[in-house]
Amino acid sequence: MKIAVLLKQVPDTETKIRVKGDASGIESDGIKYIISPYDEFAIEEAIKTKEKSAPSEVIAVSLGPVRVVDAIRTALAMGADKGIHIDDCGLAMDSFVTAKVLANALKNENFDLIFTGKQAIDDDASQVSQMVAEFLNVPQLMLAEKFELGADKKSATIERSVGGGTKEVYTVEFPAVIGAEKGLNTPRYASLPGIMKAKTKPVTTLKASDLVGETKPKTTNVNFRLPPERAAGKVLQGEPEQLAQQLVKLLREEAKVI
Amino acid sequence: MEYNVNRRDVDFILKEQMHYEKLLELPAFKDYSLEMFDMVLDQALKFAQQEVAPINASSDKEGCQFDGKNVKAPKGFKELYQKFAENGFIGSDVPTTYGGQGLPFSVVMPMSEFFSGSSVAFMMYPGLTRGAAHLIETFASEELKNIYVQKMYSGQWGGTMGLTEPQAGSSVGDIKTIAEPQADGSYKIKGGKIFISSGDHDLTENIIHLVLARIPGDPEASTKGISLFVVPKIRVNKDGTLGEPNDVRTVNIEHKMGIKGSATCTLAFGDNDNCIGYLVGNRMAGMKQMFQMMNEARLLCGMQGLSIAGAAYESALAYAKVRVQGQGKTIVEWPDVRRMLMVQKATVEGLRALLYMTAFYEDMGKYHPDAEKREYYEGFADLLTPMCKSYGSDQGFRVTELAMQTYGGYGYISEYPVEQYMRDVKISSLYEGTNGIQALDLLGRKLSLRGGQVVQQFYQMIDEFVTANQNTPVLKNELSEFKKALDSVAQTAMSFMEMTGRGDFNYPMLSATNFLNMFSGVVIGYFLMEQAVIAQKN
Known part of the structure; x- marks a missing residue:
C-alpha cells in the first residue's frame, strides 16, 4: 500500500506571536516550529496502517520553505519511509493554491491513502485536505477519531463524532483522504534509533512553481492583529x-x- | 507536575558558547548532524514533559513499597521505564556496539537535564542501569559483555552499583564483602551492601549488580585490594535465558527525605553461600574501574542540582508572574522578589554553562583525534568534575530554597512543587562521594594533575579571555573585578600547594570546601562573562 501524510509546520503553541509592523503577517524571527499536532496523529495512523499492511510505504509530504524539511525528518524518524518537500518558491498562497500544488504533486503517485490533520493549528482554516481530495477526485473523511483498516486492505471503517455523543460510522474505499481528529491515536516519539535511521531516508524536492500552473489565490490576508488583551x-x-x-x-x- | 526549562538558554550555550558543530568534526560523531542533535533534544524535552513529569508528584507521595521480599516502584514507573528504553534513552551516550546510540555527552547532558528536572527519582533507574552496563561494556570479558550489556541498554534488565557498606562509606577501602574463587572461574560473593539505588524493583525481569568485594588474601583496609564483580539477581544461562535466583536478598528499603520513588535498598549477598559473581576485568582493579562510573555519576549529580534548580526557578518565575499581592501588582514587580529571581536565574544559567561545557570537555578529551588536545580537554573535565558535583548540588539546593522563598508560604505546601524539589535535590550533595570528599579531590588530586599543568592551562584560558575582552565597554569594570577574583584563586591554589609540599595538610584540608566554592564561583563567573561577551557581539 502506498500511503501519504500531508504535514504542515506551524509555530509552537508556546511561541509568543508578534504581528509585523505593517500588519501583513506575523514575525517569523525567533519562532520555533513544530509539526501541527493533528498532523502528528496523521503520521502515527499512517505508520500504524503501514505496520498492518506490509509491504507498504509511508511518504511524508510538506509544502513550505526549506525549514519544513525538519518536519519531514521528524516524520521519517517516527517511521515514515520517504519524504517529499515541495519548496513554496516564495509564491503567494492561500488554502486553494496550497491544495492545488499538493494535489498536482500527488496526482501521479497513485496513493491508496492520504492522511492529514483535520486542520492546522496556525490558521485553523480546515480547507486544504478537503480541497486536495476534491482536486484528486477521491473521497474525504475529516475528523476521524477511529480508523480501522478493512480485511481487504482496500477499504476502511472510520468513526467520527457529530456532537451530543453521537457517532457517525463510514466505510470508505481507497483511495481516500482521511483527516485526523484528536484521540485517533497517541503519536509515538521519534526514538533515537529512529532519528539515526531517518538520516539515510530519501527526501525529494519539488518546486511549487512547477506545480502551480495558472492557479492564483482566491483569498488574500488583509490585516493581522492580536486579540485584545x-x-x-x-x-x-x-x-x-x-x-x-x-x-x-x-x-x-x-x-x-x- | 509541570516541567519547564529555558530552552533558549540551552540552545544559546550549545550553539553560541560551546559551538556544538565542533562535535561533528570528531570522527566519533561523523554520522550525526546538527539537525539530528536538535531533533534529539526536541524529542527528549517532549518526552520529559509529557511522559516523565506527570508521574513526579504522585511517585513522591506513593514512594516505594517493600513487602519483606520484593520492592515495588511507584505506579507508572514500569511502563515509563519500558517507553524510555524503547526510545533509546538508556544508552544514549554509549557506543552503538551493544545497543547504545553513540550521541555526544554534550547532547546527552541537556537531555539528562530535561529528564531529571522532570523526575529525578525515576531517572535513578535508567541512570544506574546505564552506568552498570557501561562498566561491563568497558572492562569485562567478551563473554560477560555479550550476555549482559545489550539487555541492559534495551531495558530488559536493570543495573546497580554496590559500593557502600555500613562501615565503609567515604572510606570504601574498608569494605568487608568477600569473593571466594571457585573452580570454574566464578566467585562466591558474601557480604552486605547498603544504600543501593535501584537495588530491587519491579521495572525489569532481572537486575545486574556491580559489586565491589575483596578476594581473600588481597590487601585489606585499602582500595588497592578491591575487585569488581557482576552479580545478577537471577542467574543467567549461557544462552542468555534466566535461570535460578542467585541468593541476593533485599533486606530493607530506606525511608528518605526525597527521591522517594527511587528504591534505596539494603542487600544481602550469599546468605546461603550460594551467590555467584563474575570478575570484571583484572583482579584488584575494581576501584579504578568503578571510578569510570563514579566520575560520570559525579557529573550527573551536578546535573541533578542544575536540573532541579532549573525546574524550581521556572516554577517560581511562573508563579511570581501571576500571583497578585499589594497594589494590584504581580509579585514579580516587587524588587525583593526580582532580586530572588535574578539570583536563581544567574545560578541556574551559570550551573548550566558549567555542566554543559564540562560535558563538552569530556567529549573532546575522549574523542579528539589529536592526542595532545585529548589530554588538554580531559584535564579540564577532570579538574571541573568535583566542582560540577559539589557546587552543582549545593547551589542547586540553594536555588530551591530561594524558589520556595519566592512562593512565600505557599512554597512550603505540597500542593506546589518546590518543596518536593528541595527535598529531592538534597541527596545530590551527599551521595557519589559527599561534597566534602569532592573538595578533597579537587585539592589533593585535581590541582596536582600533570604536576599542576592542567590547572595552569585552565587559568591561562580564562586569563586570555580577560585580556582579549578587557576593553569591552560594558564589561570593563566587571572584568577587572573578575580578574582580581581569578588571581586570588590562583594565589590560594599556589599557597596550598606550597603548604602541602612541606607536609602541612591541616590548613588546606580545613579550607578545601571554601576553596572549591571560591574556585567554582570564578569558573561560573567566567562562563557567564563569556556569554555576556557573545550576547553583546550579537
Whole structure:
C-alpha cells in the first residue's frame, strides 16, 4: 500500500506571536516550529496502517520553505519511509493554491491513502485536505477519531463524532483522504534509533512553481492583529446576598450575557 | 507536575558558547548532524514533559513499597521505564556496539537535564542501569559483555552499583564483602551492601549488580585490594535465558527525605553461600574501574542540582508572574522578589554553562583525534568534575530554597512543587562521594594533575579571555573585578600547594570546601562573562 501524510509546520503553541509592523503577517524571527499536532496523529495512523499492511510505504509530504524539511525528518524518524518537500518558491498562497500544488504533486503517485490533520493549528482554516481530495477526485473523511483498516486492505471503517455523543460510522474505499481528529491515536516519539535511521531516508524536492500552473489565490490576508488583551478580573466584596446582586447586575449591564 | 526549562538558554550555550558543530568534526560523531542533535533534544524535552513529569508528584507521595521480599516502584514507573528504553534513552551516550546510540555527552547532558528536572527519582533507574552496563561494556570479558550489556541498554534488565557498606562509606577501602574463587572461574560473593539505588524493583525481569568485594588474601583496609564483580539477581544461562535466583536478598528499603520513588535498598549477598559473581576485568582493579562510573555519576549529580534548580526557578518565575499581592501588582514587580529571581536565574544559567561545557570537555578529551588536545580537554573535565558535583548540588539546593522563598508560604505546601524539589535535590550533595570528599579531590588530586599543568592551562584560558575582552565597554569594570577574583584563586591554589609540599595538610584540608566554592564561583563567573561577551557581539 502506498500511503501519504500531508504535514504542515506551524509555530509552537508556546511561541509568543508578534504581528509585523505593517500588519501583513506575523514575525517569523525567533519562532520555533513544530509539526501541527493533528498532523502528528496523521503520521502515527499512517505508520500504524503501514505496520498492518506490509509491504507498504509511508511518504511524508510538506509544502513550505526549506525549514519544513525538519518536519519531514521528524516524520521519517517516527517511521515514515520517504519524504517529499515541495519548496513554496516564495509564491503567494492561500488554502486553494496550497491544495492545488499538493494535489498536482500527488496526482501521479497513485496513493491508496492520504492522511492529514483535520486542520492546522496556525490558521485553523480546515480547507486544504478537503480541497486536495476534491482536486484528486477521491473521497474525504475529516475528523476521524477511529480508523480501522478493512480485511481487504482496500477499504476502511472510520468513526467520527457529530456532537451530543453521537457517532457517525463510514466505510470508505481507497483511495481516500482521511483527516485526523484528536484521540485517533497517541503519536509515538521519534526514538533515537529512529532519528539515526531517518538520516539515510530519501527526501525529494519539488518546486511549487512547477506545480502551480495558472492557479492564483482566491483569498488574500488583509490585516493581522492580536486579540485584545484581557482586562484584569474584578473581585466583588460583601455579604453573599449583596455579592449575588452585584454579580447579576454586572453580568447584565457590563458583560451583557444575561 | 509541570516541567519547564529555558530552552533558549540551552540552545544559546550549545550553539553560541560551546559551538556544538565542533562535535561533528570528531570522527566519533561523523554520522550525526546538527539537525539530528536538535531533533534529539526536541524529542527528549517532549518526552520529559509529557511522559516523565506527570508521574513526579504522585511517585513522591506513593514512594516505594517493600513487602519483606520484593520492592515495588511507584505506579507508572514500569511502563515509563519500558517507553524510555524503547526510545533509546538508556544508552544514549554509549557506543552503538551493544545497543547504545553513540550521541555526544554534550547532547546527552541537556537531555539528562530535561529528564531529571522532570523526575529525578525515576531517572535513578535508567541512570544506574546505564552506568552498570557501561562498566561491563568497558572492562569485562567478551563473554560477560555479550550476555549482559545489550539487555541492559534495551531495558530488559536493570543495573546497580554496590559500593557502600555500613562501615565503609567515604572510606570504601574498608569494605568487608568477600569473593571466594571457585573452580570454574566464578566467585562466591558474601557480604552486605547498603544504600543501593535501584537495588530491587519491579521495572525489569532481572537486575545486574556491580559489586565491589575483596578476594581473600588481597590487601585489606585499602582500595588497592578491591575487585569488581557482576552479580545478577537471577542467574543467567549461557544462552542468555534466566535461570535460578542467585541468593541476593533485599533486606530493607530506606525511608528518605526525597527521591522517594527511587528504591534505596539494603542487600544481602550469599546468605546461603550460594551467590555467584563474575570478575570484571583484572583482579584488584575494581576501584579504578568503578571510578569510570563514579566520575560520570559525579557529573550527573551536578546535573541533578542544575536540573532541579532549573525546574524550581521556572516554577517560581511562573508563579511570581501571576500571583497578585499589594497594589494590584504581580509579585514579580516587587524588587525583593526580582532580586530572588535574578539570583536563581544567574545560578541556574551559570550551573548550566558549567555542566554543559564540562560535558563538552569530556567529549573532546575522549574523542579528539589529536592526542595532545585529548589530554588538554580531559584535564579540564577532570579538574571541573568535583566542582560540577559539589557546587552543582549545593547551589542547586540553594536555588530551591530561594524558589520556595519566592512562593512565600505557599512554597512550603505540597500542593506546589518546590518543596518536593528541595527535598529531592538534597541527596545530590551527599551521595557519589559527599561534597566534602569532592573538595578533597579537587585539592589533593585535581590541582596536582600533570604536576599542576592542567590547572595552569585552565587559568591561562580564562586569563586570555580577560585580556582579549578587557576593553569591552560594558564589561570593563566587571572584568577587572573578575580578574582580581581569578588571581586570588590562583594565589590560594599556589599557597596550598606550597603548604602541602612541606607536609602541612591541616590548613588546606580545613579550607578545601571554601576553596572549591571560591574556585567554582570564578569558573561560573567566567562562563557567564563569556556569554555576556557573545550576547553583546550579537
